[in-house]
Amino acid sequence: MRRVPQTHVNNYIHRERDRRAISLLSLMVFCGLALSTGFIYAAQQHFAAINLGYQNEALRRERTKLLEEQSRLMIARERAATPSRLENTARSLGMQPASAAQIGFDNQSRTEAATAPTKGPHLVSALAVSTGATR
Numbered sequence: 001m002r003r004v005p006q007t008h009v010n011n012y013i014h015r016e017r018d019r020r021a022i023s024l025l026s027l028m029v030f031c032g033l034a035l036s037t038g039f040i041y042a043a044q045q046h047f048a049a050i051n052l053g054y055q056n057e058a059l060r061r062e063r064t065k066l067l068e069e070q071s072r073l074m075i076a077r078e079r080a081a082t083p084s085r086l087e088n089t090a091r092s093l094g095m096q097p098a099s100a101a102q103i104g105f106d107n108q109s110r111t112e113a114a115t116a117p118t119k120g121p122h123l124v125s126a127l128a129v130s131t132g133a134t135r
Contacts (some may be wrong), residue, residue: 080084
């Protein structure tokens, strides 16, 4: 049974556009873009934090290595500055211990140091008087 004649021409159907559906679709696209931008930013921050962690760990290892080297160098310096080592090094350079005759003080400079005042403008005038200098 045929209800529509075979020669019947169908009319084109024109549908009205639903403005509410278009606005909902555009809102969903905007929210999706905002959400995906947030995920991309969070991923970028995550990878940057991982990279900084690796750099931090490398710097910690370098700091530990440098502290060990500093400790080693300080121990070597202290070993080199021991009196017995200094004496051996001085003898290898041709130095000799000082004799009592080589150590002495000038009596005049010793008495000036004992009689000179230690504070104030008197120090300058006392030194000037003792050395014979004038202003």
